[in-house]
Structure formats: structure tokens, C-alpha cells
Amino acid sequence: xxxxxxxxxxxxxxxxxxxxxxxxxxxxxxxxxxxxxxxxxxxxxxxxxxxxxxxxxxxxxxxxxxxxxxxxxxxxxxxxxxxxxxxxxxxxxxxxxxxxxxxxxxxxxxxxxxxxxxxxxxxxxxxxxxxxxxxxxxxxxxxxxxxxxxxxxxxxxxxxxxxxxxxxxxxxxxxxxxxxxxxxxxxxxxxxxxxxxxxxxxxxxxxxxxxxxxxxxxxxxxxxxxxxxxxxxxxxxxxxxxxxxxxxxxxxxxxxxxxxxxxxxxxxxxxxxxxxxxxxxxxxxxxxxxxxxxxxxxxxxxxxxxxxxxxxxxxxxxxxxxxxxxxxxxxxxxxxxxxxxxxxxxxxxxxxxxxxxxxxxxxxxxxxxxxxxxxxxxxxxxxxxxxxxxxxxxxxxxxxxxxxxxxxxxxxxxxxxxxxxxxxxxxxxxxxxxxxxxxxxxxxxxxxxxxxxxxxxxxxxxxxxxxxxxxxxxxxxxxxxxxxxxxxxxxxxxxxxxxxxxxxxxxxxxxxxxxxxxxxxxxxxxxxxxxxxxx
Amino acid sequence: xxxxxxxxxxxxxxxxxxxxxxxxxxxxxxxxxxxxxxxxxxxxxxxxxxxxxxxxxxxxxxxxxxxxxxxxxxxxxxxxxxxxxxxxxxxxxxxxxxxxxxxxxxxxxxxxxxxxxxxxxxxxxx
Numbered sequence: 001x002x003x004x005x006x007x008x009x010x011x012x013x014x015x016x017x018x019x020x021x022x023x024x025x026x027x028x029x030x031x032x033x034x035x036x037x038x039x040x041x042x043x044x045x046x047x048x049x050x051x052x053x054x055x056x057x058x059x060x061x062x063x064x065x066x067x068x069x070x071x072x073x074x075x076x077x078x079x080x081x082x083x084x085x086x087x088x089x090x091x092x093x094x095x096x097x098x099x100x101x102x103x104x105x106x107x108x109x110x111x112x113x114x115x116x117x118x119x120x121x122x123x124x125x126x127x128x129x130x131x132x133x134x135x136x137x138x139x140x141x142x143x144x145x146x147x148x149x150x151x152x153x154x155x156x157x158x159x160x161x162x163x164x165x166x167x168x169x170x171x172x173x174x175x176x177x178x179x180x181x182x183x184x185x186x187x188x189x190x191x192x193x194x195x196x197x198x199x200x201x202x203x204x205x206x207x208x209x210x211x212x213x214x215x216x217x218x219x220x221x222x223x224x225x226x227x228x229x230x231x232x233x234x235x236x237x238x239x240x241x242x243x244x245x246x247x248x249x250x251x252x253x254x255x256x257x258x259x260x261x262x263x264x265x266x267x268x269x270x271x272x273x274x275x276x277x278x279x280x281x282x283x284x285x286x287x288x289x290x291x292x293x294x295x296x297x298x299x300x301x302x303x304x305x306x307x308x309x310x311x312x313x314x315x316x317x318x319x320x321x322x323x324x325x326x327x328x329x330x331x332x333x334x335x336x337x338x339x340x341x342x343x344x345x346x347x348x349x350x351x352x353x354x355x356x357x358x359x360x361x362x363x364x365x366x367x368x369x370x371x372x373x374x375x376x377x378x379x380x381x382x383x384x385x386x387x388x389x390x391x392x393x394x395x396x397x398x399x400x401x402x403x404x405x406x407x408x409x410x411x412x413x414x415x416x417x418x419x420x421x422x423x424x425x426x427x428x429x430x431x432x433x434x435x436x437x438x439x440x441x442x443x444x445x446x447x448x449x450x451x452x453x454x455x456x457x458x459x460x461x462x463x464x465x466x467x468x469x470x471x472x473x474x475x476x477x478x479x480x481x482x483x484x485x486x487x488x489x490x491x492x493x494x495x496x497x498x499x500x501x502x503x504x505x506x507x508x509x510x511x512x513x514x515x516x517x518x519x520x521x522x523x524x525x526x527x528x529x530x531x532x533x534x535x
Numbered sequence: 536x537x538x539x540x541x542x543x544x545x546x547x548x549x550x551x552x553x554x555x556x557x558x559x560x561x562x563x564x565x566x567x568x569x570x571x572x573x574x575x576x577x578x579x580x581x582x583x584x585x586x587x588x589x590x591x592x593x594x595x596x597x598x599x600x601x602x603x604x605x606x607x608x609x610x611x612x613x614x615x616x617x618x619x620x621x622x623x624x625x626x627x628x629x630x631x632x633x634x635x636x637x638x639x640x641x642x643x644x645x646x647x648x649x650x651x652x653x654x655x656x657x658x659x660x661x
Contacts, residue, residue: 083591083609083610083613086613087588087591089613090584090587090613090616090617091584091588093616093617093620094580094581094584094616094620096620096624097577097580097620097623097624098577098581100624100627101573101576101577101627102573102577219604220606221603221604221605221606222604222605224604224605224606224610225604225605228605237599237605237607237609237610238595238598238599238607238609239591239592239595239598239609240591240592240595243592244592244595250592250593253588253591253592254588254589254592257584257585257588261581261584281636284628284631287624288624288625288628291620291621291624292621292624295617295620295621298617299614299617302610302613437570513554514553514554517553517554517556517557518551518553520553520557520566521551521553521556521557521562521642521646522553524562524565524566524569524639525562525565525639525642525643525646526639526643527549527551527642527643527646527647528549528551
């Protein structure tokens, strides 16, 4: 066993970790500067001039999607709670079929920059845009919080900074860098950071996976045996260690599974990526690339999770600074010493940086395009004003992310991200599906579904054990956990679908049928879809 | 390059009778072909996923059955989810390239040709 006992001392060399991360920042900064020279219009800033290929965008989607939750959170969850951690991977992956089959191409054909473009296409612009922008901002905020919570845990583990002030300084530096990337690079810069990060992350995970398997004679079965031996608990191979303890826990597991599989196709920052390619066919190719990269990566995490359980042991991981989130870095140290730890740590930081950048540009685009340009300026902003507002929003959101990150506690990041998925699936998915596929759907249905889904998901979370009532809650002292489920999906998602239906059938007014015809024809044929910007 | 970039921000909408296109047999075929693939396939995938989640939740004994060495049913079914996801992805791309894209391209080109012809007859002043 390695000396992790002293809390908040790094097992590696903090200066080495900083140097490797610094090199990553320097290289990506140069690329971002070079890529951003053509950032002139809103199309450039939000959608990278729609000039990325399907393969490039697929890698960027993987880079955007394989967040700290996937890497640190899932490896940690498998290492500590065994098989139940793997459910996250499966849900996160199968979810892409919803995006591929129902959403990606149709969305690319009908929208310009944001999710609200599609949702408000044939409904009343103003109320629907405001609602869609609200849900976008809330989902991005939840997701941001999860990423920054991961950053906090990493800092304490990697840099040996135990005190809150020191960690706060590091989170501020990471947040400041992110603001710089997004401010200068826009979507183009963000995309390149994500592509580079996806390459590094998947390569790093591949190396560690082969290494772990090599130690175990290239037998997955032997690896599982060793994991059981170190953990001293054969139950880590079976489902139910975390979610099998009671009937409520089983229901919670179902709720989580539902949120994971239905959340992806409703995540605003994922949807926005489909606008960075020139056509629906390229959007389809991006999803295919993303599915392969993400699927292979999740198979790696299964090996890495059990590898961490076998080589370090669940108890040592849970006791390390950063808790379960530190399983992957600790495994890297166990395998390759300080150098591999430094590399994996830099990749993990890069992961957080890239995902936070993607979230920030999505939130900024939503505010500037949907609220400022479309609602406040009624679709006619002065030349250049929209991008200016977007840039200012980036700074504001960056500061909120930094404050949230400093305040966020040591919850498992995969779990926090699952809440973001639940909110997205409840607030956005019903309206996306209805407006693409249900002719009769009306503005009232959209508003009821979006606000109803959003409010029910958030109220259920607020009244759940996540927020109060247990020692691991956000407010451990208080006790108002009326709802026993820690993931709201199983209630709020069906409710939002129901409200969308109910609001529509009770609505006596109908929407403009010509708009419905236009949307349907455009979504399937690509007539009048936004073209790539020629530079 | 600057002008093109600016013009891209305000694309002039095509003057198209979308209702007529929507009613056309060609478009109805495209719509039917699309829906009759994506709805059942996605439904089946979600049902398969739900079955997996329910098994993991309520059939612990079955999921714990060792199959190869220490590799149990739960591992195999989890990996099977990954495999089916890859397979459905490949299947859909194949289907879309072969069946959807030709139909969509035909309708799109027809609309664009009609719109171009209409703008010529209406004169350049439009």
C-alpha cells in the first residue's frame, strides 16, 4: 500500500504535474489563437463557421461528453461500488442511439445555433425561446457544478494542496484559463481543445488498460479475481452493491438508468455541437464517430475501475483525498509512478477545462442568441452586438463556475452529472421530440412540458437525500428529504411528457400549419439548412 | 472573405410552397421510410436497455451466474449492450445512406431548382 494516509499530500510530484499541465495549456493556447483568427460573425463564434468534418466533430463530441464524470467518476464508482458503476457507462452510451436516430440530423437541418432555434421553429418565438434558454442555463449550471467539484478533488490529490484557500486559487486559475479559451477561441477554439483532449484521454486510458491487463496475464477473469481478492468482497462483481440494498434503492437505480438514457439527446451543449458541421450527413457521421470513441472508452473504464480495485483497493481509494474521484490518478501512479500520474492528471485537468469551455459557450450562446438577440432585440440586434453580449456572458458564467467550484463538495462527479442528465431529460426531451414528430403540438404544450419538467426535477432534487438528511448531503445538518429518490428521472420525465401532451390537447388554438409543413420538410430533406461559412 | 461571412448570417429564405411538398407522394415516402425505421429500432433498443436495468436491479442471482471464469452474466450483458449499440449505429448509417439520402437529395434538389426558376421568372428585383 502506498502512503496515502496523510490527507492532502500528493503521491506524485506536484511540480511535475503542474509542468505537464502547463505544457498542455501552452500548446492548446497556440492552436486556439491560430484557429480564432477568422472569428467574425455569430456563425463563426457559436458554430465555428460550420466548417468541421464529421470525424473532427465526432472527436470533439467525445471530448465534450467524456467529462470528468466519465473518467474520474466512473472509474471511481466501479473501483469502490463495483458493478453498479458500470451502469453509468452503459446508460451514457446507449443514450447516443436516441441522439443518432431521433435528433441529430433533424436538429442540424432546422436550427442555426441553439436548441431554442429548433423548439421555437413553429411555435410562438418569445415564450418558447425564453423557456428553452432557461432550461439550457439550468442544465449547464448543474453540469458545470459537477465538473468544478471534480476539479476541487483533483487539486487536493495532485498538487498536495489541502487547505481551502489554496484549492480555491487553483480552481480560479483553471476557471480563468477556460474563460480565456472561450473568449478568444469561440466555438472553433473550444472544439480544438476538445479534439486534442479526446485524443489524449482515449490514448491515456488505452495505455493504462493494456497495462492493467498485462499485469493480469491479459485475462479479464484474472483481473476480476484479483479485484475480489484485494477488496475482500466478491459482491463487487455483481450488480446491487450500491443500488440493491433496499426497494427504494432499486427504484433509484431505475430512475438513474432512465435519466441517463434519455438525457444525452437533450443536453444543450451536445446538441449545439451538431451545428459545427456543414450538413446533416456530417452530423450523422459525427454521432457515429462519437459512439465508437465513447463506447470503446467505456470498455476501458471497466478495466480501469476493476484495475484500481485490484491494485489499490476500494478502502484505500475511498480514504484518499478526493475520495472515489481519485481512483484513476491513483491507478496511474501505481502503474507508472509520478510521470504517468502527471500525464493522467494533466489529461484530467484538460478534460475539466474542455468540458467547462463547451458548457460555457453553450450557455453564452443561449443567453446572447435566444434572450438578447431574439427576445430583447426582437431578432434585429445591431451588427456585432450579439457576439459582444455572448463574450460578456462568457465572463459572467466563468465567474459563476469558479464560485460554484470553490463551494462544491466532494460528491461523486458521475452522480452530480446524472442529476444534470435528469434535468435535461425532463425539461428538454419531451419538447424536442414533440416538436419534431407531433404535428398538433402547441406552444402551451411546450411551455407546460419545459417549465413543468424543470420545476419537478429541481423540486424533487431539493427534497431528496442529495440535499439534506444524510451525512453525505449538501446540507448535512438539515432534514427535509421528503422524497427518498436521489435521482428524480422516474417521476419528472414521464410527468414532463404528460404535461406536454396535456397542455396541447387543452389548447384550443392551433399553431401555423405552414410552419409545421416547413419544419417537417426541412428537417427531413435539408432544404434551406444553414451552410458552412466560406473563408 | 468578409462579405461572404456576413451574408451567411442572414440567409434569405427560399420561396417554397412547403405544404405542397409535404403532401407530395415523394415526401410522404421519405417520411414513412424514416419513421418506420427509427421508431421501432429505437423502441427495441430502449426496451433492451430497460430489460438490462431491470435485471440488474431485480435479478441478482441470475446476473451473478459465472459464465467464463469470474466473468458473470452481468458483465456479458453489459458488454452486449455496447455491442448492440455499435451494431445499431452501423445498421442505421447503412440504411440512411442507401434508403434515406437518395430520397432526401431528390426532393431537395427539386425544391431548389423550382425556387431558382421561380426567382428568375419573378425577375431579379425580388
